Amino acid sequence: AQTLDDVQSRGNLNCGVTTGLVGFAAPDANGVWEGFDVAVCRAVAAAIFGDPMAVEFVPTTGQTRFTALASGEIDLLARNTTWTFTRDTDLNNEFVGINYYDGQGFMVPRDLGVSSALELDGATVCIQTGTTTELNLADFFRVNNIEYEPVPIETNAEAQQQYLAGACDVYTTDASGLAATRATFEDPSAHVILPEIISKEPLGPLVRHGDNEWGDIARWVLNALIAAEELGVTSANVEQLAEEGTDNPEINRLLGVEGELGAMIGLSNDWAVNAIAAGGNYGELFERHIGESTPIGLARGLNAQWTEGGLLYAPPFR
Amino acid sequence: MTATDIETERHIDRSAMTVSDEVAIEIRGMNKWFGSFHVLRDINLTVYRGERIVICGPSGSGKSTLIRCINRLEEHQQGDITVDGTLLSSDLKNIDRIRSEVGMVFQHFNLFPHLTILENCTLAPIWVRKVPKKEAEATAMHYLERVKIPEQAHKYPGQLSGGQQQRVAIARSLCMNPRIMLFDEPTSALDPEMIKEVLDTMIGLAEEGMTMLCVTHEMGFARQVANRVIFMDQGQIVEQNEPEEFFNNPQSERTKLFLSQILGH
C-alpha cells in the first residue's frame, strides 16, 4: 500500500513512457502526452484521483526504464515492454497484464521482391537497441542458419530514416511499430510487412516487485478497461450505467453499483467508472490511437476480445 | 652601482638614531637546509632596538633566506630565533605575533594589483588588527604622505612607477606599526632615478629610529645609514663591522674580493 499512499499524497501518478513512439506515446504541440500506452496511465490516474490528467509522464529510454521503476522514480511503466521471464523475475518487476499482443516482424521495400524472412540471407537489418528484438533476431537467424548484418539504432525515428534511405534492407521491430512506421511513409504501399512473426511480444504495463496492492490496482484497472469492452460499457454510457445500474451484476460490480470492489483495492467505489470515462474502454482506446481509422491502421487481430476470436480475456469481476 | 653617490649630498639627521640595549632580534645557532643543501650555517646574530643593519654578500649566499627566516616565510631547522621576546616556533600564535611586529619589503614590491593603493595599505590593519576602516584609512594616508605619494591613493599599483610602488610597499608595511623592518634588496628591481626616491624613504625611516635589517648592495646607503654591516658568504656570516671599518679595512679575504668587485664598476 506504500506506493498508493505515496501517489495519493503526491497528488499525481508518475508514469514511465517512451520518449516517443507513434500511436503509443508522444507529446502534442501543447505538451500533452497522447497514445495507447499513455491511455493506460491516464486510466490508472483516473481510477485513483478521478482525474485522468493527474499524471506526470517520465520519458524513459530502453536503457533506463527498469531502473527508473526500481528506484521509485516512476510508479508505473507503460512503455511497450515485452513480458519475459527474466524481466519478471530476475529484474524484479511485476507485469500486471498485457495491453497489446505483439510479435516481432520484418518490413522490407516491396521492390526487393522478398516474400519471406527466410529469404533474407545476407541482408542488412535495422534494429532498435536495448530491446528484446536484438535477442530474438539473433536467435531467429541462428536457428535458421542464415547470415545477416545487424545495424543497431538508438531511436525509432533514426531507424526509420536509415531504412527509408536504404541503409538497411529490412527494418525489424514489433509488428505494431512496423505498421505505425509504415503508415507515415510518403508511399506506404511501397513497403511490405513479411508474414513471419518471429517472436511473441506480449506488451504490458508493469510495476515494481514487492508492493502487491499497488500491482493489483494497475492490474485491475487494465482488466476493467478490457472487461468494459466485453460488457459493452463505453465512455459514452458509463456514467449513465453507473447511475442507473443495470441488470448485469458483473457490470454493477465493475461500476461500483453493487459490492465494495473499490474498497478492496483501497480506492473509491467509482474507480472503474473514472478509469473508463477517462478515455473509454479498451476498444475505444485502440480505435482512437492505433486502430484502423487512424493513420497507423492496426487491425485488432490477436487483440480482439476472446469472444471475437482474440486473446483479450479479463478475469471476472467478482 | 653609482646611483647612491647622489645621496652623499643629503644631510642626515642622526639625532633619533640611537641604539638601545634592548634586544630586538636574537638568533642563536640557526641552521637551515633546503633539502640536503645547507643554506644557512650556524648563524648567530643579535640585533638591538634601533639598529640599522645592512647585509651584503654574493648572490646565493643566503641573505634573503636569513631575513625570510626571521618572519617565518622560511622555516629554519635548528637553533632559536627570538623576535621581540617571542620565540619563533611552530606555534601559530607566536608566528602571528611576530609577523605583526615585523614589516617586510620585497625586491618586487608584491603589491596587490587588484586593490587600490589605499586598499593595499588598509587591508592588513582592517583584517588582522581589526582596526575600523575609517581609522585604518587615516593611518594609511598618514604613511602615504610620509612616503610622498598621498595623491596616488586611489590609483592601482599598475598605474605607478616602480619607485612609487616600492614606496607604497614600505607604507603598507608601516601601516601595521611594525617595530622592526626587513628589506630584501628593495632597490634592485628599480631604475637608477627611482632608487633615490626609495633610499630617501628608507633614510627617513632610519632617522626616526626604526630597527632595520636591510639586504642591499647600495653601499652609499650602507655607509651613511647603517651602524653595522654584515657580510655573508656560503650561508655564513663571514664578517661584521661598523661601516667605516668594513669598507675601509675589511678583514677577511672574501670580503675584500667582494668589495673590490662591487665597488669596482
Add this chain to the structure above:
Amino acid sequence: MTATDIETERHIDRSAMTVSDEVAIEIRGMNKWFGSFHVLRDINLTVYRGERIVICGPSGSGKSTLIRCINRLEEHQQGDITVDGTLLSSDLKNIDRIRSEVGMVFQHFNLFPHLTILENCTLAPIWVRKVPKKEAEATAMHYLERVKIPEQAHKYPGQLSGGQQQRVAIARSLCMNPRIMLFDEPTSALDPEMIKEVLDTMIGLAEEGMTMLCVTHEMGFARQVANRVIFMDQGQIVEQNEPEEFFNNPQSERTKLFLSQILGH
C-alpha cells in the same frame, strides 16, 4: 646613450680597416612600398668592400627596411640591388647566393631556442654550405672564442644573458663566412653593461676589415668605427658624410635636429 662613453678609452687598431675600390653593394634608384605607403624612396647607395657604414635616423624612417631589402627579407618594387656582383631578383638561386654572402644580426637576436649555442652556429654551415659536422663545430668554436663565450657552447640560448645571446648571434652569422655583415640595432634591446660587450665584438670585426652596414644609435661607435654615416628620414637618404664631418658639421636641417635630440641626453 651614455654607455658608449666607455668606448672612448679603447684603443682601436685601424691597420686592417682599409676600403678597397671593389663594390660590395650597389643600390640604384630603389623604391619600396608597403601597400600604398612609400617606405623607401629613390635610394642610391654604393658600398665598397671594407666600408663600415652606420645608418641612423628617426624611428620609422625605413632604416630596417633598407637593410632587410639587401638580403631579400623584404622585396623591393623598383630599382636594382646588386650584392657582390649578383643582381637581386626573384631568382631563387641569386637570393641564395646573396644570403650566403651576407650575414645579418637582428635587434632581438633571434637565436633558435631549441638548439644549443653550438648547434645554432653549426646549423647553417651544415645544411646550407654542406660542411662536415666536425669542421663546422671547429669553426663555430673558433668564432665563439672570438666573441668570448666558448664555455657556453653547450648551453641553450634561454640560459644566457642578453649580451651573450647577441654575441652568439654574431658568431652564428660569422660561421657562414659572410663578406658583408648587416646589423639592425644590435644593441637596442640590451642593458647598458651588455651593450659594451656587443659593441666590443663589433669593433673587433671592423678591425679585421669586414664590410659592415649597421643601423644603430650608438654614436660613440659611429664616431670611432664608421667611415661613413648615413642619415635617413622619411624613406630617403638625407645626408651622408664621414663621421667627423657628419657630427660636427651637419648640413641639412633635419640632420641637425636629429643630432641635437640624440646627443641631447
Add this chain to the structure above:
Amino acid sequence: MSDTHAQTQPFVRGEMLPESEPPLAEKGAVKWLRENLFSGWLNILLTVVSLYVIWVVLSTVVPWTVLGIWDADSLTGCREIRDARYGEGMEVACWAVIADRWQQLLFGFYPRDLYARPVLALLVFFAGIAPVLFTGLPRKLLWGSLAAPFVMYWLLWGGSIWGPIVVALGLAVGALAFQVGNRAQGALLGGILAIVVPILYWLFLAGPLIRALASVLPIGIEFVPSDDFGGFMLSFIIGIAGITLSLPLGILLALGRQSDLFIINKVSVAFIEIIRGVPLIVWLFTASLLLNYFLPPGTNFDLMLRVIIMVTFFASAYIAEVVRGGLAALPKGQYEAGDALGLDYAKSMRLIILPQALKIAIPGIVNTFIGLFKDTTLVVFIGLLDPIGLSNSIRATTDWNGIYWELFVFIGILFFICCYSMGRYSLALERKLTRENR
C-alpha cells in the same frame, strides 16, 4: 696605413622627395586580388577549389532553405503544398514544423502562460553574472549574484517562496557558524563549523521550517514540475546550474590540489582525475541508473536534479583545473606578501589570491561553460527531453513523423549562435587580460 675615406662623397639631399603612388600591381583591388587570391599557381588552384566547394554547398542548401514551406500543419500537408507549388520531386524544407513547435523546442512543456518566468530567470542570471564578469561594477552587486540562484530557482519551479528563502538562509547560518567558531577557537574551528552546521541545518531543520512557514504564510506562485522542463531551457538550466554550482566546488578542489597537505591533495587529485577520465555520458548513466543506490533507501528525487548533481561534479573537475591555472599564474610574491602582513590562509585566499586568480580564470570558465552547454545534449540518452530529445518526440507524433533535417538545422543554428557569441566573448576577455598584464 690609415683609414681610407677616398670613396666617401658627402651627400646632402636638397629637397625631400614626395610620396608617390605605388606601381599599379601594388594597390587597390588588383593588389588585393593578386595577393589574396591569385598570388601563385597553388593559390589560384586553391581559390578555384574553394569557389567550387562554396558553389556546391550553396546550390544545394540555399534553394532547400529559402523555398521552404512555413504554413502547414503536418508533414503530409507540407508535401501537398510542395507538390502544388513546385511540382513533385523538388526537395524543399518543411519549416512548418518549427513554426508549429518552436515554443516546445525552446521551453519544453513549460506552461505557455508562464513563459515569462524562464525568460525572467535568464535575465536574473545575466544580472547575477554581470558583477562577476565585469569587475568594474560595484562590489555590492555581488550580493545580488549570491541571491540570483535562489531567485532563479523560484522563478523556474515556482511553488512556495519559503523553500528558496529557507535554503538560502543556510548560507547565512554557515556564515554565522563561522563567525562564532572563529571567535571561540580560530579560523580552523570556524571553517569546520561553517561546513557542518549548514549541512545539519539543511538536512534536519530546513524541511520542517519550510512547511511551517508555508502553512503560516502561504506566499507562492504556480508550481511547475521538472518533468515539464525541456528544450533549450533544459540545456540552459543544466548548463548554468552545473557551472554555477560547480564554481565553489571547483575552487575548493583547486585549492585542495595546490595544498601540501598530503591527504587533501591526493583526494582532490583523485576526484579530479576520476571525473575527467570518464566520459560525461557514463556519468549521466550513473546519475540515471546508479545515483539512487548511493542514497539512503527511500530517497528519490527527480532525474533532472540528479543530472544536475552529476553535471556539477563533472564541471567542477574541469573548473578546478581552470582555477588551478589561475592560481599558478599568480607570482609567489603575492602569497608571501600576504603572509608577511600576517594574513592567515583563509584571509589571504579570500582577499588576495582568489580575486586575482578567478579573474585570470574567467575566460577558461566561459570556455568550460560552452563545452558543458554543448554536452547537455547528451541527456537525451537518459530520456530527458532536451532539444534533440524533443526532436525525437516531435517525430513520434503522427503529424510530423518522418521529418528530419529541419529540426536539426534549427537546433544546430541556435546552439551555434549561443556558443559562438560566448566564444567570442571569452576571446575578447582573454585579449583584454593579456593587454592588462603587460
Add this chain to the structure above:
Amino acid sequence: MSAISHEPQAGGFRLSQLIYDTRYRSLTIQVVALILLVLGLSWLVSNTVQNLEALGKDFDFGFLTQPAGYDINQRLIEYDSQMSHGRAALVGILNTLLVALLGCAAATILGVFFGVLRLSKNWLVARLAAVYVEGFRNVPLLLWIIAIFAIMAEGMPQPRDFREGGGASMLVGDSVAVTNRGIYIPNVVFTRSLGGNEVVAPEPEEPDDAGTTGVASGTYGGSRIATGGAGVSTGQDDQDAADARNAQSAAGEDDAAEGEIVPSSSALDWLVVLGLLVLGIIAARMVTAWAKRKQEATGKRPRTLWINLALILVAPAIALFLLGAQFDYPVLGGFNFDGGVHLRNSLIALWFALSLYTGAFVAEIVRGGILAISKGQSEAAFALGLRPNRTMRLIILPQALRVIIPPLISQYLNLTKNSSLAIAVGYMDARSTLGGITINQTGRELEGMLLLGLFYLVLSLVISSLMNVYNNSVKLKER
C-alpha cells in the same frame, strides 16, 4: 617590552598544539578530512548495500561469463551471440580503441591541414577554414554525429543501385564500392596462407550466383573475421564448409588436389607481413642514421628516399607474393556486397564526426602553435640562407611541436571519451556492449558501469601519463 619573556618550551604535549602548532595543525586538518571522507564513503557504501538488499540484488561479476545472446556486427576478434558477455565487452573495448585510434589519426591530419589553411595567404581559403573551425566547434558533437550518419545514409547510393541500370558504379577499377551502408574495399587474401587453406572442388554453379546461398557466401568467412567481418556469421560456417567438403569427397572420386584452393588469411600471415614491414622500417631508420653520420663526416647528405622506400616495401612485397596474396574484391551479392572489407557506416560516421569535430579544435591548436613561433625565427633562418622547407623542418616545426603537442594530447583524450557517443549511430563500442546491451539484458548496472568507468579511466590515465613523459622531455631550457 623588556626582557625576553617567552615561556620555556614545555616538554609535554598540550592539546591546543593540535590547532596552533603548525606541525600538528596540518595533521589535525588531514585527520579530520580523512574521518569525514571515510564517513562519507561508508555512508555511500552502506546505502548501496541496503538498497541492493532491498531490491534483492547482489554484487556479482558472474554475468560476464554467461552467454550474451546478442550479435555484434563490427568486431576485431571472433565473436558470436553464444559467447559470453565478457567477450562481448572485449569486442566493444577493441572497437572503442579502434575508432579512437582512427579518430586521433584523422583529427590530427584534418587539424594540421585546416590549421595551416587558416593561416593561408589566400583570403578565401582562410575564410573557408575559419567557417569549418567555428562551425564544428560551436555545434554539439552529438548533432554532428547524427547529421553525418544521416547524410551518409541519404547521400550515398544503395547497394542495389549498383545493379544494372542502378546509376551507381564502383570506383578504382570495380574494387571499391561506396554505399550508404558503408564502404567496401578489397581485402587481401592468401592462396598459400600459413594458417592453411581449405580446398574445395569447383562450385557447380556459375560464380555469379555465388553469394546468394549460405554456403557460398560462407566460404569467405575466414577473411571476414580477421578483418572486421562483413556480416554476422552464425557460427556454422565451418560446419558448412566441412559438410561441403565431405559431400564433395563422398560424391566424387576426384582427388582433392584438383579442387580449387580457397584463398584465406590468418593472423599468422599478417604477422609475417607486418613483421617484415617493421623490420624494413628499422632498416630504413638505420640508413637514415647512416646518412646523418655521412653528412656529419663529409657534409654531403646522401639521398636516401628511394633506398628507404625500397627497404620498407620490398620485403613485405616478396612475402605477399610468396604467400600468394590476391585481392578479394567486393562483389554484389544478394542484398549487399560480399567479400572485401566492409567499413560500416556507423564506424565511418562516428569516425568522421569525431575527427571533424576534434579536428576543428586541433586546427586552432596548430594555428596557435605556429603563430607562437615569432616571425624573427624564420627571418633569422632565411638570413642564414636556409630555404623555406628546411626552415620549416629544422626551425619552425620543432618549436611549434612543443607548443602543440600537450593540448593536442588532451584533445586525443577528449576524442577517446567522446567516442562513447557511438550510441547515437549504433556503433558497438564498449559503452554500447558492456555499458549498454549487457547491462540492459542482465540488470547489472552497478557492476557494468563500474567496469566501464574503470576502462575509460585507465585509458585516460595511460594517455595523460604519456603526455607528461613527453612534456618533461621537451621542456625548453631557461635561465
